[in-house]
Every structure is written in C-alpha cells, then in structure tokens.
Amino acid sequence: MGTCAGCRREVAIPEAHGYCRLCRAQATWAGKAAGTTGRDRVLLPFLRQVTHQQLFFANLQRPRNGGPPVGKAGRRALRVKPLPTAPPPATHWHQPELSTAARDFGRFDRRxxxxxxxxxxxxxxxxxxxxxxxxxxxxxxxxxxxxxxxxxxxxxxxxxxxxxxxxxxxxxxxxxxxxxxxxxxxxxxxxDDRTPSVDRWLARKLHGVAPGIRRTAEDWARTLLDGGPRSQPRAPGTARGYLNEVRPALLDWSNRYDHLREVTRQDILDVRDAVTGKQRESRIVALRSLFRHAKKTGQVFKNPTVRIPIARHAGPVLQPLEQADIDEAVTASTRPHTRLIIALAAVHAARPGMIRALRLDDVDLGNRLITIADHIRPLDDLTHHTLMQWLDYRRTRWPNTANPHLLITQKSAVGHGPVGKLWVTQATRNLPANLERLRVDRQLEEALTHGPDPLHLALVFGIDEKTAIRYAASARQLLDPDIAP
Known part of the structure; x- marks a missing residue:
C-alpha cells in the first residue's frame, strides 16, 4: 500500500512508478491525444498533470479487443458476412397441415x-x-x-x-x-371465409319461425334477391320490404302450424284485417308473392291468397316544384359531376340508381343519344353541355382509369364498380328539390305540357303503365280541378 502521487489515494501501487493504475491510464490517453507514444519517461509529463481522482467502471478503461473503434465510431469498416453463392437445393416435399389454425400476420417483422x-x-x-x-x-x-x-x-x-x-x-x-x-x-x-350478409339477415329475420315455414320463406327470399329459372331478381329493397311485411304472420303461424300447407284462407283474412290503410295492401301483396312461389315450387297444394279482394288506395295528387326550389338546387350544383347528375334527374327523369349504373357505352355523342335503363333518349343541349364538361374533367383527373362507368370517384376509379349511393345524392340531400322530387317534377311537367296521356309518358320515359296512369291522373287533376279523382 502507498500513496499515489497523482490522486493522493491510499492504494496498492508499484514502487517503480509511484502512480496508481488509474492515473497511468489517464496519462496514457492524454498522451495519445497529444500525439506522443512511449513508456514511463514519455508519460511522466502527463502523469504530473493528473491531480484529481479518476472514476472508472469495469471493462470501460479501453476497447475490449484493443485497436481503434470500428463501424460508425471509427474508420475501420465492419466485416460483412458473404452471401452464399448458390441457393440451397429445392425440395418438392412439404409438411402436410395437421390442423387448420389461424396465422397471426400482425407479428410480421420486415427484417x-x-x-x-x-x-x-x-x-x-x-x-x-x-x-x-x-x-x-x-x-x-x-x-x-x-x-x-x-x-x-x-x-x-x-x-x-x-x-x-x-x-x-x-x-x-x-x-x-x-x-x-x-x-x-x-x-x-x-x-373468403366471411358469412354472407344475406345469411345473417335471414337468420335474424326468421329467428323463431317454425322450421317447415322457415325453409319455404328462406327459399322465397333468396329467389327474390337472386332470381330463379323463370323469374327475374327483384330490387334488394323490395325483397327486404316483403319479408318485413310477412314476418309477423310467419311468427304467429309458427305457434300453431308446422308448414305453410296448413295456412287457410281465414288466416290470410285475419292477417289482412289486423292492419289498416296502405299497409293492408302491402301485406297482401307480399303474402301473394310468398304463396305464389310456394305453389310454383310444389311446397303447398293450394294458394290461399287467391281472389282475396283489397281496395287500392289512390295516392295523393302530385304537385309541381316551385321555381325557387329548382333554382336552389341548380345553385348548389357547383361541380361537374353534380351538374350532370341534376341534369339527368331534371331533364331525363333518371333515378339515382339509373345514374349510378350509366356506362360510357351508354353515351353516343356522335348521334347525341343516351341510354338510360335500356331506354334510348336524345341528348338535349343542357345535358350535352354538362356531359362534355364532366368527360373533360374525368379525362384530366383520372387519365389511366379503366372503370367503364360514366360517373367515378377517387375510390371507384381504381376498380370496376359504380359510385356509392350517398355520393350521388349528396349535393341535393337536404334541399326541397332533391333528385327524387326533380324526377317526379319532370314527368309531371311532361304530362302537363303534352296532355295527360299515359302512352306518351310511357314512350318518353320508359316507365311502367301503372306509373304513367298515376302521373296522367295527377296532371288531369291539376289541369281541371273539378274532375273527381
């Protein structure tokens, strides 16, 4: 033991040096920083400069392997392990799957x-x-x-x-x-292992229905949605509305019957008389569709809904829009696609679904024709002008899109599907003159201008004869209020 000449500590020091190991290490690093190397005689000036106690941690006095640092801390590059020159031989054998277990891709690491x-x-x-x-x-x-x-x-x-x-x-x-x-x-x-939405919807709506009745009702609902060998598919809203109308009756019959073959004419009359107004007609129409399908597919022997009278309620007289409401809708259409949508609804009486389904092939600019819901109509100057504006914008905004639909968005431009329902009705959603009111006003205006002729309306707009009769009746009432509805 002795006293270090540098830090003045009582430590074990060699007699030949007079300085402890820590002070000699500090002097060595100071000498290297000054550019000198050597042993004690060279370190002596630096040892005399050490007048304070040093603090060191284990294995931190010098690099573990000696020499200058490597990598980013020094100039010597890291050794990179060479890649194999040839890939390992491929084998056609693979481990067969023992059980179906879901894999967790969330733990993936890019490395x-x-x-x-x-x-x-x-x-x-x-x-x-x-x-x-x-x-x-x-x-x-x-x-x-x-x-x-x-x-x-x-x-x-x-x-x-x-x-x-x-x-x-x-x-x-x-x-x-x-x-x-x-x-x-x-x-x-x-x-795709997802459960189809129609299956979840049917399971929810037919919960509690007897198995025999449920099989027939489910087959009928799927035929309405997808069509059959001799029937066209109906709109999804129609299928859902029909099932909602017959669901209370199906639940009631499930408490007494096991199959629709047991339903009698009196049961149908009780269901009809349980509601009033427009709902009576809607419920009978839905029940007729159900039993007509069951009779055609051989699931019932007799249709109990045949020859059940029901009064048809005449709808209210359709009223034309005010010019101020129309001007408000026109003012709200500030973008090329909204102007085209309003023109198609206000001039050609196109429904939102028809507008979404329009394709580029449906527009014939050379002959100034447009096909809306398989009905060919001439292009007027207003629609032609707004259509050209939209096509120029579409070509500039999405020059590489392969979507065949006339109207596209940033989302649908990278696919083949139509635009969304809410996107079409967004511009006039909260206005008095929305797309549906504009469509009705256009057909009513045609009936008022050219006379209440249902054949003319059906020819111009391609609508159903019952719809044409309704518009003609409303126009007749507006032209001559003394005529009884």
Missing amino acids: HADLDNPRLVRARKEALALGETRGWTRWITSDVDRALVIVLSGHSEGEVIRYSELFPPLRSRGLSVVHTAEVLGRLGLFI
Whole structure:
C-alpha cells in the first residue's frame, strides 16, 4: 500500500512508478491525444498533470479487443458476412397441415421478409400488371406490395390465406384489404371465409319461425334477391320490404302450424284485417308473392291468397316544384359531376340508381343519344353541355382509369364498380328539390305540357303503365280541378 502521487489515494501501487493504475491510464490517453507514444519517461509529463481522482467502471478503461473503434465510431469498416453463392437445393416435399389454425400476420417483422419466395415474386408481378390495367396510383401500388410481402414472405406450397387472417394486420397498418385480396384471388391463394350478409339477415329475420315455414320463406327470399329459372331478381329493397311485411304472420303461424300447407284462407283474412290503410295492401301483396312461389315450387297444394279482394288506395295528387326550389338546387350544383347528375334527374327523369349504373357505352355523342335503363333518349343541349364538361374533367383527373362507368370517384376509379349511393345524392340531400322530387317534377311537367296521356309518358320515359296512369291522373287533376279523382 502507498500513496499515489497523482490522486493522493491510499492504494496498492508499484514502487517503480509511484502512480496508481488509474492515473497511468489517464496519462496514457492524454498522451495519445497529444500525439506522443512511449513508456514511463514519455508519460511522466502527463502523469504530473493528473491531480484529481479518476472514476472508472469495469471493462470501460479501453476497447475490449484493443485497436481503434470500428463501424460508425471509427474508420475501420465492419466485416460483412458473404452471401452464399448458390441457393440451397429445392425440395418438392412439404409438411402436410395437421390442423387448420389461424396465422397471426400482425407479428410480421420486415427484417425477416423472404423476398425470394416464389409465390411472393409471382404475386408482386401480378399486382403490377393489375395496377397498370386498373390505373392504380403509386400509393396504392406501394400499399399492395407491402401487404403482399407481409402475407406471402413465409408462404408455403399449398397454403391458402383466409379473409379472417388477412383483415386484422392489413387494417392495423392502413393497407388495402380489397386490392390485396383481389391479387391473391387471381392466384388462387385466397378464401373468403366471411358469412354472407344475406345469411345473417335471414337468420335474424326468421329467428323463431317454425322450421317447415322457415325453409319455404328462406327459399322465397333468396329467389327474390337472386332470381330463379323463370323469374327475374327483384330490387334488394323490395325483397327486404316483403319479408318485413310477412314476418309477423310467419311468427304467429309458427305457434300453431308446422308448414305453410296448413295456412287457410281465414288466416290470410285475419292477417289482412289486423292492419289498416296502405299497409293492408302491402301485406297482401307480399303474402301473394310468398304463396305464389310456394305453389310454383310444389311446397303447398293450394294458394290461399287467391281472389282475396283489397281496395287500392289512390295516392295523393302530385304537385309541381316551385321555381325557387329548382333554382336552389341548380345553385348548389357547383361541380361537374353534380351538374350532370341534376341534369339527368331534371331533364331525363333518371333515378339515382339509373345514374349510378350509366356506362360510357351508354353515351353516343356522335348521334347525341343516351341510354338510360335500356331506354334510348336524345341528348338535349343542357345535358350535352354538362356531359362534355364532366368527360373533360374525368379525362384530366383520372387519365389511366379503366372503370367503364360514366360517373367515378377517387375510390371507384381504381376498380370496376359504380359510385356509392350517398355520393350521388349528396349535393341535393337536404334541399326541397332533391333528385327524387326533380324526377317526379319532370314527368309531371311532361304530362302537363303534352296532355295527360299515359302512352306518351310511357314512350318518353320508359316507365311502367301503372306509373304513367298515376302521373296522367295527377296532371288531369291539376289541369281541371273539378274532375273527381
């Protein structure tokens, strides 16, 4: 033990030096910083400058392996492990799947991505080709590429990816599930394991109905939605309205009967008399549709709804719009697509669904014709002008889109489907002159101008004869109020 000449501590020091190990290490680093090297005689000036106690931690006095630092801290480059010159031999054997277990793609790490996976390479090429065909933006293409790397990096031959596995990780990262599923589906690697919405709807509406009655009602509802061998599909709103009308009767009959064959004419009359007004007509119409389908498919022997009288309630007299309301709707249409939508509704009496379904092939600019719901009509100057404005805007805004519909949005431009329902009615949604009122006013104006002739209305607008008779009756009432409805 002795006293260090530098830090004045009582420590074990060699007699030849007179300084402790920590002070000699401090002097050595000071000498290196000054550019001198050597042993004690060279360090002596630096040892005399050490007059304070040093604090060191274990293994931090000098680099562990000696020499200058490496990597970003020094000039010596890190050694990179050379890549193998040849890939490992491929094998056609793979482990068969023991059980169906959902995979967790949410734990994916980009550092573990296998970009040489043959399924991933093929999928990325397919995504590029599909993006060029659909006019995808570079952001959509990049998102789809990231999603494919996540789900196909560890993919093995024979595996399929389910929607329930695909949706959570992609949605949490803000990636497109629809476009990724489309690419995987084109390669045969995707299975949509979601329960169809129509199945959930039928299960909810027919809950509590007897099994025999439920089978017939479910088959009838699916035929209304999808059509049959000798029947056209009805609108989804019609099918849902019909089932809502007959549901109370089906629940009531399930307490007494096991099948619709047991329903009698008196049961139908009781159901009809249980409601009043317009609902009586609606319920009888829905029950007639149900039993007509059951009779045609051989599920009942006799139709109990035949020859049941019901009074048809005449609707109110249709009234034309005020000019101020029309001007308000025109003022609200400030964009090219809203002006075209209002022109189609106010001039050609097109419904919102017809406007959404219009395609580029339905417009014949050379002959100034437009086809709306399979009905060919001439293009007037107003519609032609707004149509040209929209086509110029569409060509400038989405030059690479492959969507065949006339009206497109930023979302639908990268696909083939129509625009949304709310998007079409957005401009006039809260106005007195909305699209439906503009359509009704146009047909009523035609009846008032050219006379209340149902045949003329059916020829001009391609509407049903009952609808044409209703508009003609309203026009007749407006032209001559003394005529009884």
